[in-house]
Amino acid sequence: MVKNLRSPVAYAKMKGLMSYFSALIKERKALASDLMLKLVASPKMYRRFDSHGFLGPEEDGADTLCFRDASPEKVTAADFDYLKVIGTGSFGKVLLARHKESEKYYAVKVLQKHTILQRKEQRHIMCERSVLLRALHHPFLVRLHYCFQTGGKLYFVLDYASGGELFYHLQREHVFSEPRARFYAAEIASALGYLHGLDIIYRDLKLENVLLDRHGHILLTDFGLCKEGIDVEGRTGTFCGTPEYLSPEVLEQREYDRTTDWWALGVVLHEMLYGQPPFFSESRSRMLQNILHQPLFLGPGISKPARDLLHRLLEKDPEKRLQNLAELESHPFFSSINWTELVEKKVRPPFKPSLSGPVDLVHFDPEFTQLPVPPSLGVCEGSGLAFPGFSYTSENYPAVTSQPSQR
Known part of the structure; x- marks a missing residue:
């Protein structure tokens, strides 16, 4: 049994280099062995939302007409x-913005329409909107306040996690203490359990998608x-x-269920306790x-208890893996957590x-x-429609009241 014991600093640098290597593959044509070869040979098969180098100046002068849906x-x-x-991503940038009238601060995700249309990702953008609306009632899920669009861009106005x-915190501190890792793991698990109760699999748990308020x-x-x-x-x-967070069943292109999110939680917990993912290697194929x-x-x-929880989350057989939030809540690793008080x-x-x-950005990567x-982000003229049903204002729409099932 051989493990690549890289230092946390080396891993953090390597992870930065691999940021372009991630996100989503639609085609399911090849066998698992062929897929492995493609992953190694072609990192562009992955399109990760937080990769860099888009929404450049050459795109900012594009169509800035402001489209609105037939709504108030x-x-x-x-x-x-x-x-x-x-922040940055495959389709745009995330910006700290201040609402002029209320003077409230928000994180505004600005996405390029032409890139979304070119990659045929409209369905995923509308899925994100849908999930954001359904996730209004959980304290550990970012909230959506507004959606609107211009001729060339889509805007998500979200909670600002300062x-x-x-x-970024783990990169600077290398590892977290066990109590600190337990706290974050519990809040993440609570959020995942809520999504599962709404019949939603998250599928993109990673440290970059976990923010601190x-x-x-x-x-x-x-x-x-x-x-x-x-x-x-x-x-x-x-x-x-x-890549680092993919469960074995996803890698093998088998059908999978909610337990793929619990595998990813195991990877995140391992990162917090050891400074790197459990199966990390500088060689992608390895x-x-x-x-x-x-x-x-x-x-x-x-x-x-921490060792036992990691073994039960990082179980390669999804049938033997921890199955739901209730099983996590009762695990000895979380014996000190009052789950009711946690959610409150x-x-x-x-x-x-x-x-x-x-506006203090000391906790954001320079x-x-x-x-x-x-x-031209604030330019808004004209009218029209490109992404029907996209626009949303919490002040003009009733809150979504769907609650997680108790299955």
Whole structure:
């Protein structure tokens, strides 16, 4: 049993280099062995939302007509001041923005329509909107406040998590203490369990998609890879995700269920405790082979309950893996967690981001914040329609009241 014991710093650098290597594959034509070869030979098969290098200046001068649906929508791109870039992705940028009238701060995800249409990703964008609307009632899921569009762009106006990405904090600290990792894992598990109760598989859990609010609670974000309509007995087969977090059944292109999210939680917990994913290798092909075949090796330094939980989450056979939130809640690793108080945010976070104010971006990667704010984001003229049904204003629409099932 051989494990590549890379340092956390080396892993963080390697993960940055691999950021372009991820996200989603639609075709399911090849056998698993052929797929492995393609993954190694062609990193562009993965399109990860937080890869870099788009929405460049050459695109910012594109069509800026402001389209509206046939609704009482009143919020437009011109209602915000766009202050700083705080994230990037395959279709656009995420910006810190201030609503001019209310002076409230938001994270605004701005996506390029032509890129979405070119890659035929309309369905995933509308799925993200749908999941955001259904996830309004959970404290650890980012909330949607507005959607609107211009001629060339789509805008999601979301909660601003001023504590930044959990990945950025781990990158700086290398590992978290077990109590801190337990707190984050519990809040993530609560959010995943809520989505599962709505018959939604998340499918994109990774440290970059776990944000911290100003108090230190987590907010799960980025729902473009979610799969709706998967009940407790349901299966799906779409190949998607990020390499380090893919479960064996996804890699082998077998049908999978909600337990693929619990595998990803195991990967995240391992990262927090050890500083890198459980099967990581600088060789892409070796890493994917490790996920499929290498037995889980856990180094010293963590408690017996933590070791047991990792083994039960990172079980290669999904039938033997932990199956649901109730099983996680009763696991000894979480014996100190009061789950009712956790969801009510009565459990004090082990870390509170130090901030001088809402525009203090000390917890965001300078790789993002040093990028120029694209011009013309606030230009809004004319009328028309390109993505029917996209626009949304929480003030003009009733809140979605669907609650998770108790299955």
